[in-house]
Amino acid sequence: MKKEKKLDYLLELIxxxxxxxxxxxxxxxxxFKARLFFNADAGSIYLKDRDRLVFKCAQNDTLQxxxxxxxxxxxxxxxxxxxxxxxxxxxxxxxxxxKSEWVLNIKDVYKLKDTPYCFNPEFDxxxxxxxxxxxxxxxxxxxxxVVGILQLINAKDERGNTISFSRSDEVYILHFAKAAALALxxxxxxxxxxxxxxxxAAMRDPEETAEHVNRVGAYSVEIFERWAKKKGMxxxxxxxxxxxxxxxxxxxxxxxxxxxxxxxxxxxxxxKQEFETIKTHTFLGARLFYNxxxxxxxxxxxxxxxxxxxxxxxxxxxxxDPLTGKPLPGFELPDGRARPKKGEEIPIFxxxxxVADVYDALSSARSYKEPWPExxxxxxxxxxxxxxxxxxxxxxxxxxxxVIRAIKKNYS
Ligand code: C2E
Ligand code: SIN
Ligand code: SIN
Ligand code: FE
Ligand code: FE
Numbered sequence: 001m002k003k004e005k006k007l008d009y010l011l012e013l014i015x016x017x018x019x020x021x022x023x024x025x026x027x028x029x030x031x032f033k034a035r036l037f038f039n040a041d042a043g044s045i046y047l048k049d050r051d052r053l054v055f056k057c058a059q060n061d062t063l064q065x066x067x068x069x070x071x072x073x074x075x076x077x078x079x080x081x082x083x084x085x086x087x088x089x090x091x092x093x094x095x096x097x098x099k100s101e102w103v104l105n106i107k108d109v110y111k112l113k114d115t116p117y118c119f120n121p122e123f124d125x126x127x128x129x130x131x132x133x134x135x136x137x138x139x140x141x142x143x144x145x146v147v148g149i150l151q152l153i154n155a156k157d158e159r160g161n162t163i164s165f166s167r168s169d170e171v172y173i174l175h176f177a178k179a180a181a182l183a184l185x186x187x188x189x190x191x192x193x194x195x196x197x198x199x200x201a202a203m204r205d206p207e208e209t210a211e212h213v214n215r216v217g218a219y220s221v222e223i224f225e226r227w228a229k230k231k232g233m234x235x236x237x238x239x240x241x242x243x244x245x246x247x248x249x250x251x252x253x254x255x256x257x258x259x260x261x262x263x264x265x266x267x268x269x270x271x272k273q274e275f276e277t278i279k280t281h282t283f284l285g286a287r288l289f290y291n292x293x294x295x296x297x298x299x300x301x302x303x304x305x306x307x308x309x310x311x312x313x314x315x316x317x318x319x320x321d322p323l324t325g326k327p328l329p330g331f332e333l334p335d336g337r338a339r340p341k342k343g344e345e346i347p348i349f350x351x352x353x354x355v356a357d358v359y360d361a362l363s364s365a366r367s368y369k370e371p372w373p374e375x376x377x378x379x380x381x382x383x384x385x386x387x388x389x390x391x392x393x394x395x396x397x398x399x400x401x402x403v404i405r406a407i408k409k410n411y412s
Contacts, residue, residue, distance in 0.1 A: 003168075010172055013037055017183035021190045021296060022246040025221075027057045029239070030180045034152060035059060037176065038135065038169055041154035041162070046088050047184075048146055052079040053088055056148070063127055070226075070399065074406045087136055088149040090117035095138035095146050101177070103170040104136040135165040137173045139181040147181050194247055197288075201257045211411050212360055213250045218407045219356035220249035220349075226396035227352065240295075248299035249353045252307045255285025267367050279316045282308055286322040299349055306341065306350025307357055310388045313342030343390075351390040355381065355397050358388070363408060374405070 013033045020026040027045050035043050042060035046053035055078050063073055084090040091104050106112070109119040109131050124131050135152040150173070155165045198213050221242050228238045256264060259281055263274045270278065285304030289297040305322060309315035318338035319331035327338035362372045362380060372380070378401070385394040397404070 006168075006172070010037060010175060014176060014179040014183075017179060018186060019240075020183065020243050021187055022243050023184070023187045023191050024057070025239070025243050025246060026183060026187045028059075030150070030183070031057055031059050034150060034173070034176055034180075035061075038152050038165065038173065039156050040135070040152040040165075041156055042129070042131075043150070043152040044088075045148060045150055046080070046092075047148040048082070048092065049079070052081055053092055053149060054079040060127075060129065060153075062154075063129060072403055074403070077410060084117040086120055087117055087134065088151055091136045091138055092146055092149055095140065099144055101138055101140050101174055103173055104134070105165050105167075105170055106134040106136075107164045108132050109134055132162050133164045135169060135173055137177045139177045139184065141181045141185050147184055150177055150180065190247070194250060197254055198250060201254050212364060213253075215360050215407060215411045216252060216353065216356045217246045217250040218411070219359060219404050220352050221246050222400045222403050222407070223352050223356060223393060223396045224349075226399045227348070227393060230392070230396065241299075244296045244299040245303075245349055245352070247296060248303040248349060249356065251285065251300055252303050252353050252357060253281060253285065254288060255281035255283070255304055258284040265367060269368060279308070280325060282306070282317045283320055283322040283325050290322060302347040302349040303353050306346050307353040309341045309346040309350055309354070311343060311346070311351070311390045312387050313340050315340050315346075315388075346390075348393075351393050352396075355389050355393050358384075359397070359404070360408075 013036065017026065017030065017033075020029055027047075031043050031045050034040070041062055042058070044058035045056045047056050048054075055075070058073070058075050060073060067073065080086050080089050082089050082092045082096070084093065087104065087106070087109070091102075095101060110121075112119060119131070121131075123129070131153050133153070133155050135155070137150050138146045139148045139150055141147050152165070152173075154162045155169075157163045195210075198210065202210060202213075224242060224245055225238060228241070233241075259277060263270065263277055266274065282305050286301045289300040289304070291297075301322070305317070308317070317325065318340040319328045320326060320338045321328055327333075327336075331339045333339055359377060359381065362377045363374075365371050378398075381389070381394060381397065385391045
C-alpha cells in the first residue's frame, strides 16, 4: 500500500474509537483494529493501575481457530509489576522514566540476547502457541502519563507466514496508540460518571453490589450478541448496540435510589404494599435519562423501564409515562393500573436484561433468599421461557451459557 493511502486507512480505522463509551468494548475494538492494520495474529492490552499493569484483553486468531464455532477464548485476570521481568512491564517502566513514547520492535522473542528485559514463555507453554515477533507501545495521554500498553504479536505476510514488524509499523503504531489513549480517557470519564451513579445506588442497597451490576452488564452483552447474530444483524450494528447496552444494563436498578431503606433492606418477605413501592424503581430509573437523547439515554430508558415486564404480559410497570408513573392514554385498566407490556411490545434490551438480571439474582444471596445451585437456575430459566421470558432470548442465553458461567466465576 502507498504511504498516503496507508495513513488514510489508519485514520479511517481510528476514526470511530471515540464513539465507544464502554471501556471493555473499546479495548477489544482498539486491539482488533490494531491487529487488522498491522496484520498481527495476536495481541493484548494492559492498563496501568497504580504500580501494576492489569491484563485487560487479548485476541489470538490461531487459538480462536482451534475452538468450535461460536466459542470464545476465555482469559484469566491477572496483573504484572512494572519492571523488566516482562516485555510489557519493561516498555511501561521505560516510558514512565523517560516521560516519552517509544516502540519496542522484537524479531523473535526466543532469541533475545543481552536485552534489559526478558520474555516469559509461560503463556505460550500453557496455550500451545508460538510467539515470535512483537510490537509493543505505551498508550500515553495528554498529560504524558502512561495509561496502558498495547502489544501486538506475530505479524503475518499475505500467505499467513509469521514475519517481523517493519520499521514503518513503528511510526504508524505511535499514531495509533495516541488515538487509543485519547479514546480511553473519554470512555473512562463516562464510566466514572456511571460508576458514581451506581455506587450511590449501592450505598442504599448493599445486597446489589458493584459485582452484580458488572455481571448483569456482561451477561446482557453476550446474550444480545447471540440474539442479534441469529437475527442477521450486521457486525457493525451489533458492536454499536453492545456498547450502549453494556452500560444501560449496568444501571438497570438505578431507580432503587428512590426507594426507602426500610423496604429495600427488609430481611424477609415484602408486603403487597411494599412491593408496589419497589415496582416504582422502574420508571424512577427511566426518569433519570429522560432529558437526554443520545443512543445511550434511549437504551437506558428501555432497560430501566422494561426489565420487569414479562413476555406473557404479567409484568410491570406497563405502559406508563415515566414522569408520572401513570398509565398512558388508552392503556388504563379498570382497576387504574397500566396495562403491562407483552411480547414484542417490550423493547429487546428490556427482554434481555430481564433474563440476565434473574440469572444473577438467583445466583446470589439476597436479604430474602439463599443463592440457588446452577442446575436449578437453568431449569427455572427454561421453565419460564415463553412465560416470564422471550423464548428467543432464552435460546440465546443457553447458546452462550459457558461464557456466562466463566463471567460469573471471574466476577465473584
Ligand atoms: P432482585 O432480588 O434483584 O430480583 C430480581 C428479579 O429476579 C425479581 O424481580 C424476579 O423477577 C426474579 N426472581 C427472583 N426470584 C425468582 C424465582 O424464584 N423465579 C423466577 N423466575 N424469578 C425470580 P421482582 O420479583 O420484580 O423483584 C424486584 C426486586 O424487589 C428484587 O430484586 C428485590 O430487590 C425486591 N424484592 C422482591 N421480592 C422481595 C422479598 O420478598 N423481600 C425483599 N426484601 N425484597 C424483595
Ligand atoms: C453518557 O455519557 O451518555 C452517560 C452518562 C450518563 O448519563 O450517565
Ligand atoms: C443497586 O444497587 O440497586 C443497583 C444499582 C444499579 O443497577 O444502578
Ligand atoms: Fe429491577
Ligand atoms: Fe437487579
